[in-house]
Amino acid sequence: MVFKHQAPIEDVLPLASGTTVLASSGNQISVLDLVAAKPRHLITNHQKTVTSLSVASNGRRVVSGSLDGHIKIYETTGWNVVAGAKYPSPILAVRIITAGANDDDRHLAVGMQSGVLSLRTRLTGPEAARERQREKEMEALLAGTIAKHDNAKNKRKKQASATKRLEMVGEGADVVIANDLSRPKREQPWQKDLRHGNFRSALDRVLDPMSKDHGPLTVLTLLVALRHRSALRDALEGRDEISVQPILKWVQLHIVDPRYVSICTDVATHLLDLYAEFADESAELAAGFRLLYRRVKLEVERAQKAIQTSGMLDSLLVGFD
Secondary structure, eight states, rough: OOOOOOEEEEEEEEEETTEEEEEEETTTTEEETTTTTTTEEEOOOOOOOOOEEEEEEEGGGEEEEEESSEEEETTTTTEEEEEEEEEESOEEEEEEEETTTTTEEEHHHHHHHHSSEEEEEEEHHHHHHHHHHHHHHHHHHHHOOOOHHHHHHHHHHHHHHHHHOOOHHHHHSSOOOOOOOOOOOOOOHHHHHHHHHHHHHHHHHHHHSSSSTTTTHHHHHHHHHHTTTTTTHHHSOOOTTTTHHHHHHHHHHHHHHHHTTHHHHHHHHHHHHHHHHGGGGGGHHHHHHHHHHHHHHHHHHHHHHHHHHHHHHHHHOOOEE
């Protein structure tokens, strides 16, 4: 048995029934019936080449990934799209990772052309409840009872809303005011300083190890906010050799981390511009800049070795071809 497609076949996915196979070709996915020896359905929801297919929800769902950066999830009854997501780079591989006694979908692994492997974990609790509700809606849609399902759903919503809002004492109330106002989240001191333009004070607060606001992610959040406000230099200038040390040490520690390297580079550039001329007069400042230099130099050497190794592997793979 041979099925001819107009474009190259990128991926083939058999379903658990053993009688149906999916094949991705170009921006289309063909659903092939092996018993009847003919295509049953043609899925055309992607704009570019579909590169990968994966089974989900114990065979009740199929996930596709494409060079358009989208993943799409289909139900296997009518092959309708029930969910999707957009990624920042063309997608080359998609896999659903199951866990538990029932082989429930737990992780979505997506490999991209940029070299990034993204792992998304499925939430439980409210998320699981919403998924069950979506499945019931799909079953009602396929059974032709969606109107009845919607009426019952709206009725439950009204009952839940009434139960939440009406805490009535006695009878005959003309107006009932529900006390469901949520208390606003308390603003942190560094956030207040940032809002009032006290940029230096905000930075000192998050860099202080004794402060409850201290933490690498909090510092990163503040520095990015300062950069967006073009206030990074304002927060760094006018310091002495003592007050500049916490900033310099933070940059030394995190500049080798890919998640922090962009903002660390900006901060280091400002520090060099503002305080390099004073390094000859301060031993601590000079030592801090030397340590930063050594860490950056070491990372550059590692990157160069990685590029050389990559080139050698490319040559080796070409030899095998």
